[in-house]
Every structure is written in C-alpha cells, then in structure tokens.
Amino acid sequence: MAMVLGKVALVTGAAAGIGRATAQKFAEEGAKVVVSDIDQPGGEETVSLIKNHGRDAVFVRADVSRPEDVERLIDETVRSYGRLDCACNNAGIEGKIAPLADQTTENFDAILGVNLRGTFLCLRAEIRQMLRNRGGAIVNLASVAGLVGFPGLSPYTASKHAVNGLTKNAALEYGKLGIRVNSVCPGGIDTRMLDSLAEQSTGGAQSTREMMDPLHPIGRIGTPEEVAELIVWLCSDRAGFMSGANVPVDGGFVAQ
Structure with a gap:
C-alpha cells in the first residue's frame, strides 16, 4: 500500500534536486502535492512531471524568507486540497565559501534568511494548520553540516545546526498534539x-x-531520490514512533 495515500503534502524548494525528487515521491506514494519554490519555471516543470504520471499537484510560488509568502503558501495549500498532512521544508542556499573572518555580513544574512528564518516561518505556519487537522508530520532539510563543522562554510553550518535544534524543539512541543517533526541530514548529493x-x-x-x-x-x-525515500517514509504512518530525530543520509560520512 502507498505510504501516504490520500494525504496532502507540501514541499518547498521543489524546482529541482532533493525537493523535486521528494515532490515526485510523495505523489508516487499517493499524496496530493503542493510544489513551492521561487523558481517558477522549475516548479511548474516539477508539477508537469507529476501530472504526466496521472497524479495531482499544484505550484505555488513563495519566498520562504518572507512571512507573507509563507502564510499565502499555507492558505493556497488549504484552498487547493482542504488540509495539510505532510510538509518537507527543503528550500535552502549554500552561499559563498570563505574562512569565517572573511565572510561578509550580506552572505551570512542571506544564508540564515533562507535556511533558518525560512524553516522557522514554514514550521510555524505548518504547525498552526496541522493543529487544526489534529496532527501531521514535518521533515526539515538539514545537512551533515548540521552535525559536524565544515571549514569555509560557517554561515551554512550555523544555519543547519540551528535547523536541527528547531526540529528537536518543535518535536518536544507538539508531539502530544499529534505532530511529528524530524530532520534529515544529507551528505554529498548529486x-x-x-x-x-x-x-x-x-x-x-x-x-x-x-x-x-x-x-x-x-x-x-548520493542521489536526490535516495533522500526522498527517507523523507516520505518519515512523513508516513510507518514512521509513527520517529520524532525529534536528526537523521543522516550520508553514505557513512559522519561515521568517520
């Protein structure tokens, strides 16, 4: 039986890569999918790929760093499908590589604005809607850079450590209200x-x-599809006892 049959799933950053693969996997496993990104042509292409297989999806353009965009995204999700059961907060940027002392304030603010502020804004809006549904499951995209340090990537590393912290806090605060929250921490993905x-x-x-x-x-x-398999499983009832976890999917990288 399909893992998320009949559920409504939202995926941010779904114009390409892990986000696109995740949106496709949700649809393959029986969900109606809201595809979101700032890249409208890429997002619409993801929707077309899903619809070409006879499955249901819509595109909503949103900049996750803007509260008004995130609120509109949730409103459009409910307007399209009536509810929100699953969410994958995947939108993120890497920024510029430089030692910490050479990092610019602009680069730091841009990375934290999307990766951390964006995840926070999405979590807040998704949880509010899921409380109306009396439950749901959320997966945040962190990184192995949320588990260990990476020279040259201090803003990105800080943002992903913070995403893992937000994940744990949200899981603690809303577990008894029927909402599970986990993060995945990919290693190098194509x-x-x-x-x-x-x-x-x-x-x-x-x-x-x-x-x-x-x-x-x-x-x-790894491949985007390998990460998508884990994300959709974590959002399914098969992962009903998983919450507050920061799960590596990294070919053994952090085991070194």
Whole structure:
C-alpha cells in the first residue's frame, strides 16, 4: 500500500534536486502535492512531471524568507486540497565559501534568511494548520553540516545546526498534539548546490564526483531520490514512533 495515500503534502524548494525528487515521491506514494519554490519555471516543470504520471499537484510560488509568502503558501495549500498532512521544508542556499573572518555580513544574512528564518516561518505556519487537522508530520532539510563543522562554510553550518535544534524543539512541543517533526541530514548529493560548492572549492579543477565521491565511505555521493525515500517514509504512518530525530543520509560520512 502507498505510504501516504490520500494525504496532502507540501514541499518547498521543489524546482529541482532533493525537493523535486521528494515532490515526485510523495505523489508516487499517493499524496496530493503542493510544489513551492521561487523558481517558477522549475516548479511548474516539477508539477508537469507529476501530472504526466496521472497524479495531482499544484505550484505555488513563495519566498520562504518572507512571512507573507509563507502564510499565502499555507492558505493556497488549504484552498487547493482542504488540509495539510505532510510538509518537507527543503528550500535552502549554500552561499559563498570563505574562512569565517572573511565572510561578509550580506552572505551570512542571506544564508540564515533562507535556511533558518525560512524553516522557522514554514514550521510555524505548518504547525498552526496541522493543529487544526489534529496532527501531521514535518521533515526539515538539514545537512551533515548540521552535525559536524565544515571549514569555509560557517554561515551554512550555523544555519543547519540551528535547523536541527528547531526540529528537536518543535518535536518536544507538539508531539502530544499529534505532530511529528524530524530532520534529515544529507551528505554529498548529486544536485546543483553540490556542483556549486565543488566549483567554488576547486575553481573547476575537479569535477563534483572527483572531489566528493572519495569523501564518503560508501565510495560515492548520493542521489536526490535516495533522500526522498527517507523523507516520505518519515512523513508516513510507518514512521509513527520517529520524532525529534536528526537523521543522516550520508553514505557513512559522519561515521568517520
């Protein structure tokens, strides 16, 4: 039986990468999906990919760092499908690589604005709606950079550690009210973000795979689909005793 049959799922940052794969997996497993991103063409393409398989999805453009956009996103979700059962707060940016003393205030504010403020705003709005439903499940996208440090990525690392903290607090505050909250912490995943980090790190001297594959004990980076499998499972009733967890999906990276 499909994992989330009949549920309504929201995925932010769903124009590409992990977000797109997650939206597709939710639809494959029986959910009606609200696809959201600031990238309207990419988001609409995700919806088309879902509809091409005979499944149900709509696109809502939103900047998760803007409270009014997030509130409208939840309103549009309920207007489209009547409720909200599952949410994946995936929208995030990596910013510029530099040692902490060389980081700009603008880069720090931009990263925290999307990765932390955006996750907070989405969590707040989603929880308020799920309380009306008397339950739900939320997965936040953190990172292995939310579990260990990464030289050159201090704002990103700080944002993802904070996402893991928000996850734990939300799980503690709303567990008895029927809302489960977890985070996933991907390692290197084959996405545009990873390509950007590899390009910044090597100046194009190495491909993403050449740089990143050897860093993972399993011998390769992961795929967006592998992360999506975990996210949708965490939102399903099969994960009913999972809450407050920061779950690595990283090919053994943080076990080193």
